[in-house]
Amino acid sequence: MARKLLTNKNDLLFVVIVYGLLIISMLLVVFPFLYVIFSSFSTKAEYISRGFYIFPKEWTLNSYGYLLNHRGFLASFSNTFYISIVGTMINVIITCLMAYGLSKQWLKGRAILNFLVLFSMIFNGGIIPTYMIVKELGLIDSYWSLFLSGAIAPFILIIMRSFFSTIPSELEEAARMDGCNEWRLLFRIAIPLSLPSIITISLMYGVAHWNSYFQAILYLNSSSKWPVQVFLRQLLLESDSAMELNIGAFEYGPPVQMAAVIATALPLLVCYPFLQKYFNKGMLVGSVKG
Incomplete structure (x- = not known):
């Protein structure tokens, strides 16, 4: 006892x-x-004068109003949506096609290809060789430089390959007896059964594209093509003296910077709770079989 x-x-x-x-x-x-x-809901004067505080004495939406009327912010926000949607679609399609092929035991050279995928996850070519390849392909200052330079993430590829490997071979054999070829097996059987994992990798690729910053600075020369993360960097690096020179931007201080941070993270914060169950299920199933 x-x-x-x-x-x-x-x-x-x-x-x-x-x-x-x-x-x-x-x-x-x-x-x-x-x-x-x-x-982000406080005034610039209160933020500077009070120092550290949590709840502002005077609540205002001027910071968000300034952002919504800022052409650079709206343009970068639309650029980020375009990059995230198109880039994620390209990533998911290419990753699923390669993962499905690598999951087949009968594929010749499968062991070598899997080794190369694992090798590329540990070692990469580096920034300068990658930039030289992108430049030689004529992709500088093009969104394709963001889409193709990271079209397949090795870790995500391994997750999808593991999930495709869990599909019973008896199911595929029955489908082949009914006249299905590999393309129909992929689109009629494999993909419908792997929706949790596809949603999972879509979320992972989408978050990576939404937060794309370094590659955008490296490959995109035109400021009109910059995503919102680059705009946020420019906003955070602005000095107080430069802010004062902007006519009508009396709230263009730290509260606007805070509002930009919230507006940048808000889409992901809204989408993630609805996709969390698929994310957990997809990661669990994809890690069962390697």
Whole structure:
């Protein structure tokens, strides 16, 4: 009885420690996020004069109104939507086609190709060789430089290959007996059964494209083609003296910068809760069989 009571006490202590660490971790994540949100609703004068605070004394939407009327912000936002949607579609199509082929035991050279995929996940060509290839292909200052330079992520490819490998071979054999070829097997059987994993990799590719920053600076020379992350960088690097020179931008200070951060992250924050169940299921199923 005493031993059981001691075990229960140890379990209780373990639960308290785990929940305590989780609460601390949550506060470390949520507190800065709340600070950015509430700061975006304050005025520039209050932000500078009060120092650190959470709830502003005077609430205003001037920062968001300024962003919505800023041509550069709206253009970069539309550019990011285009890059994310088109780039994700290209990534998913190419990844699914290659993953489906690598999942077949009868594919000649399958072991070598799988090794090359794993090798490319650990070692890559580097920034300069990749830039030289993109330049020689004539893709500089084109969105195709963003789409094709990272068309397939090796880790995501391995996830899809693992999922396709879990499809029962008996199901494919029955489909072949009914006259299905490999293309019909892929689009009529494999893809419908792998929707959770496809949604998962779509989310992963979409987030990568939405947050594309370094590649955009590297390959896109025209500022009119920049995504919102590059615009956000330019906004955060603006000095206070330069801000004051902008006529009508009296709120073009830290609150506008905070509002830009929130507006940039908002689409992902809205979409993720609806896709989380597919993300968890897809990652679980894709990791069952390697």
